[in-house]
Amino acid sequence: MCPTILEVDMRKLAHNIDHIVNTVHNAGLSCAIVSKCVLSDPRIAALIDASAADYIADARLPNLAALHCAKPRWLLRIAAPSEVEAVVGSCELSHHSERYTLGLLAEAAARQGKRHKVVLMSDVGDLREGIIYDDTELLLATAQQVLESPYLELYGLSCNLSCFGGILPDQNNMTTLHALAEQIRRRFDIELPLISGGATSSLPLLAQGRMPRGVNNLRIGEAALCGYDTSGRQAVPGCYQDAFTLQAELIELQLKPSVPIGRSGVNAFGETVVFPERGRRLRGIVSIGRMDTDFTALTPPEGVEILGASSDHMILDLQQAGGRYRLGDHIPFGVGYSALLRACAGPFISKRYIGE
Numbered sequence: 417m418c419p420t421i422l423e424v425d426m427r428k429l430a431h432n433i434d435h436i437v438n439t440v441h442n443a444g445l446s447c448a449i450v451s452k453c454v455l456s457d458p459r460i461a462a463l464i465d466a467s468a469a470d471y472i473a474d475a476r477l478p479n480l481a482a483l484h485c486a487k488p489r490w491l492l493r494i495a496a497p498s499e500v501e502a503v504v505g506s507c508e509l510s511h512h513s514e515r516y517t518l519g520l521l522a523e524a525a526a527r528q529g530k531r532h533k534v535v536l537m538s539d540v541g542d543l544r545e546g547i548i549y550d551d552t553e554l555l556l557a558t559a560q561q562v563l564e565s566p567y568l569e570l571y572g573l574s575c576n577l578s579c580f581g582g583i584l585p586d587q588n589n590m591t592t593l594h595a596l597a598e599q600i601r602r603r604f605d606i607e608l609p610l611i612s613g614g615a616t617s618s619l620p621l622l623a624q625g626r627m628p629r630g631v632n633n634l635r636i637g638e639a640a641l642c643g644y645d646t647s648g649r650q651a652v653p654g655c656y657q658d659a660f661t662l663q664a665e666l667i668e669l670q671l672k673p674s675v676p677i678g679r680s681g682v683n684a685f686g687e688t689v690v691f692p693e694r695g696r697r698l699r700g701i702v703s704i705g706r707m708d709t710d711f712t713a714l715t716p717p718e719g720v721e722i723l724g725a726s727s728d729h730m731i732l733d734l735q736q737a738g739g740r741y742r743l744g745d746h747i748p749f750g751v752g753y754s755a756l757l758r759a760c761a762g763p764f765i766s767k768r769y770i771g772e
Contacts (some may be wrong), residue, residue, distance in 0.1 A: 418766035419665035419703035421746065422759050427771030428501040428656040429460065429641070433467045435654045436619075436640045443622050446488055450615070450637030453477050453753065454760045460650040462570060471509075472688035490634065494537060494545045503537040505512040509533035509571055509634050513560050514548050518568070525567035533571035534562045534608060539597050540589040544580040549592050552599060559600050562643045572610025572633070573597045578617035578647040585618040587626055594630035617647035638753045647751055660756055662714060662765075663746040664730065672699045674733075684726060691723075699723070702747055715750030 433449055448471035449464045451457070455474075455589050456479035463484040473490040474480050477499055480489045491510035495503045500520045503510050505528060512518050512534055525532045536558060539546030547555045562570040575593050577585045590613050597611045613621075613631035616638040621627050623672035638644060641654035651657055674694040682688055687704070704711075705728040716722050719737035722730065734741060741747060751759065760767050 419667070420499055420708065420765045421663040422751075422756075422765050422769050423661040423748075423768045423770060425656070425659050425661075426459070426463065426769055428659040430463050430467075432643055432655045432659055433463055433640045435487075436636050436652075437467055437469045438531065438632050439619070439654070440622070440636065441468065443627065444632070445613075445622070445627075446610070446633045447492040448473040448612075448633065448635040449640050450492065450635055451483075452476060452479065452492065453637055453641055453757045454659045456483055457760070458482075458484075470633075471635075473637075477502045477506050488533075490535075490631045490635075495521065501528075504528050504530055509535055511535050511537050511545070511574060513537040513539075514559075514560055518558065518561055518565075519747060522565040522567050525565075528604065528606070531567055531569055533569045534689040535572040536562070536570070536573045538573055538575050538593060540577070540592050542575075542577045542579065542583040544576050546575060549596065552596070555596060556600065556603055559604065563574065563604055563606070570600075570604075570606065570608065572608060572612060573600065574610070574612035574633075575614060577614045579615075580672050582647070584647060585614050585621050587621070587628060590628045590631050592619075592648065594628050597630065599683060602711030616645050616652070619638070619645060619652060620648060623653075642751065642753050642756060644753060658750060660751040662704070662709065662749045662751050662755065662759060662770075666700050666741055666743055666745050666751065667703050668699075668701040669734070669741070670699060671696050673697075673701050692763070696731055697735045698737075699749075700734045700741065702727045702732060704728075704730050704765075708762050708764055710754040710757075711750070713755035715752070717748060720747065 436623050437447045449469040450473045452475040454460050471486045471490045473492050475493040489507035491507045496512045497517045501524045504524045537546035539548045562568045601608050611631050612633040639652040641658040674697050675691045705725050707727045711725040721733040
């Protein structure tokens with residue numbers, strides 16, 4: 417048995433996916449479910465494929481290439497010049513912001529005899545990827561370049577918010593996105609069917625009925641998988657927050673002082689750590705560390721306190737746990753988005769599926 421297990425409740429996960437898709441559809445928008453956090457796990461991808469979602473989306477090409485699904489595959493990270501052949505071969509639509517890469521993409525699509533859908537990225541304030549919103553000349557020139565290629569289809573305009581700069585979606589930046597799309601439509605007399613207004617952090621705007629008309633798509637990952645919106649630090653109504661549970665085996669259980677002994681320096685990660693004096697405490701170590709997950713995004717069970725983690729060990733205070741854990745027990749932890757992302761990306765955690 418693996419000492420660390422990511423338990424996936426497929427029933428709860430299917431509920432979350434269906435709830436999110438229905439919520440977005442009922443507001444009149446199309447919905448992409450993002451599978452990148454679970455590396456497009458085949459069984460989870462099958463849930464998405466069986467749902468009413470309009471697209472399955474991921475940020476990594478190998479994940480998309482491994483998918484066997486009926487839904488259009490959407491590459492979320494802007495394509496690198498070195499991977500245009502794989503973009504054309506692995507997905508049906510992709511994000512772009514650079515004219516040089518688009519030129520290479522057109523050549524790759526021509527070589528493969530395919531017509532690829534292009535979604536241009538607009539930066540409406542978060543300052544991650546995209547053509548900055550006030551450079552309309554560059555946006556229109558890029559759109560024209562796509563339209564001039566018989567192997568590319570200008571399919572939409574998209575933006576990303578919250579992920580880097582922490583800028584939240586609001587009526588102002590969503591209206592800006594829609595206005596940019598309208599400029600493209602008017603200049604080239606085209607339909608431009610997809611206007612994608614962000615990710616999980618856009619759901620509150622949708623729920624409040626404040627999403628501007630014309631924004632007609634959302635790309636949802638965190639809410640569907642974890643049931644949370646970390647940008648607003650809130651649970652998403654109607655979703656389970658425990659579709660994933662990380663089970664880590666207890667590999668040491670001893671009484672120890674609460675303050676390290678000796679002259680203090682920084683730890684292995686360059687951090688200066690201060691511990692309060694609480695006397696001798698029952699401490700445990702579980703078989704997981706920073707190499708495996710983001711321990712700050714784990715929620716311990718009642719009576720368990722996470723003291724910190726090194727590369728391979730997570731140290732717990734079990735004094736208040738009432739003696740309910742023994743050496744070799746698996747302690748369950750709730751999993752936040754960043755913890756799930758790291759846990760799925762590493763090779764040292766196995767998965768167990770329940771509720772199928």
